[in-house]
Amino acid sequence: MREREGAPSMAVTASSLVQRLIQHAVRPRNPTKARCGRPPDASPHSAILQHLAAGDIRAAIDVLSRSPSRFPPYVYSGLLQLCASRRALVAVRRIESHIISSCDPSTPSTFLLNRTIETYGRCGGIADALELFDEMPRRNGGTWNAVISACSGAGCAADAVFLFARMHCSGIRPNAVTFASVLGSCANLLALMLAKQVHGLILKFGFCVNVILGTSLVDVYGKCWIMDEAQKMFDEISNPNPVSWNVIVRRYLDLNMREEALVMFSKMIRVGVRPMSFTVSSALIACSDVSRLKAGCQIHGVVVKCGYGRDSIIESSLVEMYVKCGFLEYAQCVFNYSVSRDVVSWTSMLSGYVSCGRIYEAEFLFYEMPERNVVSWNSLLSGYVQSNCWDKAFEFFNEMLSEAEEIDVVTLGLMLNACSGLLDIEKGKQIHGFAYRNFCHHMLLFNNALLDMYAKCGNLKSSKVLFILMGCKRDTVSWNSLLTGYARHGRSEEAFNIFSLMLRENTPNEFTFSVMLSASPNIFMLDQGKQMHGYMIRNSIKIDVVIRAALVDVYCKCGLLDYALRVFNECSVRDIVLWNSLILGCAYLGRGDYSIELFQEMQKDGIRADDITFMGILHACIGAGFVSLGRWYFERMVSEYGVMPRLEHYQCMIEQLCKHGFLVELEEFIEQMPFEPTIPMWTKIYEYCTRHRYERLGEVASSRISHSF
Known part of the structure; x- marks a missing residue:
């Protein structure tokens, strides 16, 4: 054909040859037949190219199967590329069969078989890729790269690592693509030591840390929670691309290091790198979690400047950021001007109104939604539960059963919370039975809510049986629910026995200690209170204001005012609960004069007294004999402090x-x-x-x- 066209052979490229073959194939040889609508005669080669150009993979494979002759490599490559885009696994198997059957079995084309392995991986046929790899008589570095990349891309991280070890033992030198694939597998397996060994091989073989390898190392160290190493590797990348920045920001976000994620995003903007939409979304999530409204507004400006204003992911993240920062008006503005309002953005607005306690507006928005999912239903249901609208919650649950496509374990957990609020154990048992019939009873989230319901309703026997049946699935929340039940119903000694068992199996958190310290004064268990205080100090457990108030209460009720004052003075930020604990404690110990002094100091700190504070002041006046002062405080409860007197x-x-x-x-x-x-x-x-x-x-x-x- 080249002789007929008179073109030099070296001037014919693969792409020009394909175009000429297609033109030759579609040019009708008989104009009469073409006008009559009859298909022109075409060779199998031309027919395949014509079907490839039309995207008709089935017709192309049919032509391939009918022809026993071997086709040029670019024809097979085109077929494999189309199969990969359509994920046509069966078609790839037929192409592999033709490649092997149409050539010398002892010397098949390694290049084509490598491309076939890659295509198997993209189509999800990892078993086929591994089988072909094992049967290949000749392999080269491309073969190993193809099969390792296929396994890594399909999520078969263990297979990818095993193949990399075989490759290394075979003496075949990996390249940058190989290292990037195996590092991705190490990240998925959280195999830190193996990742460090691969890092060592990269340095040993003299590979400079380019963008691909550097980003892979940042990713694996970040996923293994070694952010110092991840940051170090990122700093060694000479020109990080948007993907590199996205990885470092995301890894900080995944480790709840929100401020660091925002710092890296800010650096990226300063150096002039255009962020990916996913990076912007991650930065907005970080602002949401730490309530950084100013930073969120600045990122909003970046969104407008970069032209991402119509990106649905970013719009939803903006709405969520403004909602979590407490600026519903801003969120509503973004929502109103959004052109891609989907169920996610609708649900974000709904959750915002619920979190602010604006239930009526949340109801209106819910029934305006064009589409709802289970998260939307759960958002409004949680609003009813949080607002103590128990009856309304049950009405809404019945509506959900009749209209919603599904309910999940979160729904049932919320209904159990409603049962706890009503102290209605019978309805709780009905929810338990419903979950059992719908196979949700084995989930940890539901079991914890069920355990909490039985404990709060006073059925400690059922809660303990359920706790035992949970076995190894129980977590800190499970232990805390059981402990709270026993402490709330005055069974402090049993609560301490359970706490001792917890220390052998699980690690207590701040809530655990607040529960146990609140149970300590019930039986004046001073030694246990001291031991828990010491445990928290030795294990560097954060002693927040709630725990500090409980410690003050324990030491006061056990007669150790000096200890209580030491705990109180160690806190730089004191809330009304902490002040009330010490004021009541001093009154309880007959130090009414000191309670009055503390009350005056509290006012200087700008803390507004509540009804509990005045209970402490009145008790202090009783103990100290300050009758006139007690009457003076009582008369000013309403007029000066806005506190309505109660029966107490x-x-x-x-x-x-x-x-x-x-x-x-x-x-x-x-x-x-x-x-x-x-x-x-x-x-x-x-x-x-x-x-x-x-x-x-x-x-x-x-x-x-x-x-x-």
Whole structure:
């Protein structure tokens, strides 16, 4: 053909030859037949190329199967490329069969068989790729690269590592592609030591750390939680590309190192690298998790500048970022102007309203959604549960059963929380039965919620049986639920026995210690409280404000005010709970004067008193005999502090006036009460009136007590 066209042989390239063959194949030899719509005569070679150009893989394979002759390599390569794009595994097998049968069995084309292995990998036929690899009479470095890349790309990391070891033992030198593939497999296996050995081979063979290898090393060290090494390898890349930046940002994000992820994203922008949409999304997620609104707004500016404003992934991330930072108006603005509002962005807005307690707006948005998934349903259901709308939660659950396509273990867990809130163990048992019938009962999340429900409802026997049946699946949450149940129902000694067993099997967290410390004063177990305090210090467990308040409460109730003050003074940031614990503790120990001083210091720190604070102040005044001061604080609870007195506050005032003999003032106080004193109050009044011989009020108290029977 080249002689007819008069072209020099060296000027004919593969691409020009393909184009000429296609043109020759489609040019009708008989114009009459072409006009009549009859197919022109064509050789198998030309027919295959014509079908390839049309994307008709089935017709091309049929022509290939009917022809026993061997085709040029580019024909097979074109067929394999089309099969890879269509993931046509069966067609690849027919191509392999033709390649082997149409050539000398002892010397098949290694190049074509390598391409076949690669195509098997892209089509998910790893077993076929390995079988072909084992049967090949001749292999070269490309063969090993092909099979290792196929296994690595298909997620068969162990096979890829094993083949790399065989390749190394065979004396075949790997190249950069091989190393990148095996490093990816090490990352998937979290095989840190093996990754370090591969890193050593890279240095041994003199490979400079290029972008591909450097990015692979960053990825494997990051996935193995060695971010110092990952950062070091990233810094050695001379010109990191957007993929390299995306990997380092993502690895920091995966390890909850949000600030570091934002720092790397900021560096990428400063050096002028255009970020990938996935990198932008990762940076926005980091802003969401640490409530960095200013940084999120700056990234929003980068989104607009880079033209990513219509990317659905970034739009959803922007909505979520503004929602989690508490700026629903900004999130609503992004949502309203979004052109690709999908179920994810709708659900993000819904979750935002739920998290802010704006249930009515969340309801309106939910019923406006054009499409809902199980996450959407669960978001509104969680809103009802968090708002203590238990009955509404059950109504919505019934609606979900009739309309939603599915429910999941999160749904059932939320319903168990609703049962716990209602202390309705019968409904909890119904949810338990529903989960058992729908095969959800074996999931850890559901079992933990079920354990918590039984414990809170007081059925400690069922909770303990369930806990035992969970066996090795139970985690820290399981232990905490069981401990909370026993501590809440006053069975502190048993709770400590369970805690001792927990130390042998699991590691307690901050919540565990807050539960156990709250149980300690119930039976004045000072030694246990001290031991837990020491355990936390030795194991570097974070002592937050909640635990610190529990420690103060334990030491005060056990009579160790010095220990309580030491724990209190070690905290630089004190909340109302911590202040209340010490104020109540001092009042409990008869140090009412010090409780008043603490109250004044608390006001200087800008902490606003609540009803618990005034309970401590009134008890302090009772113990110290500050009757006038107690009345002064009681009168200013509403006017100055906006705290409505409860029954307990009135009980404190009655006890204070009775105990110190202010019975005339007591009579005036009773007349001004917005409700009738309770029988326990009248009993105390009668007791002190008899003691101080105040007959008039004593007769009234006696009359009220007698009429109650």
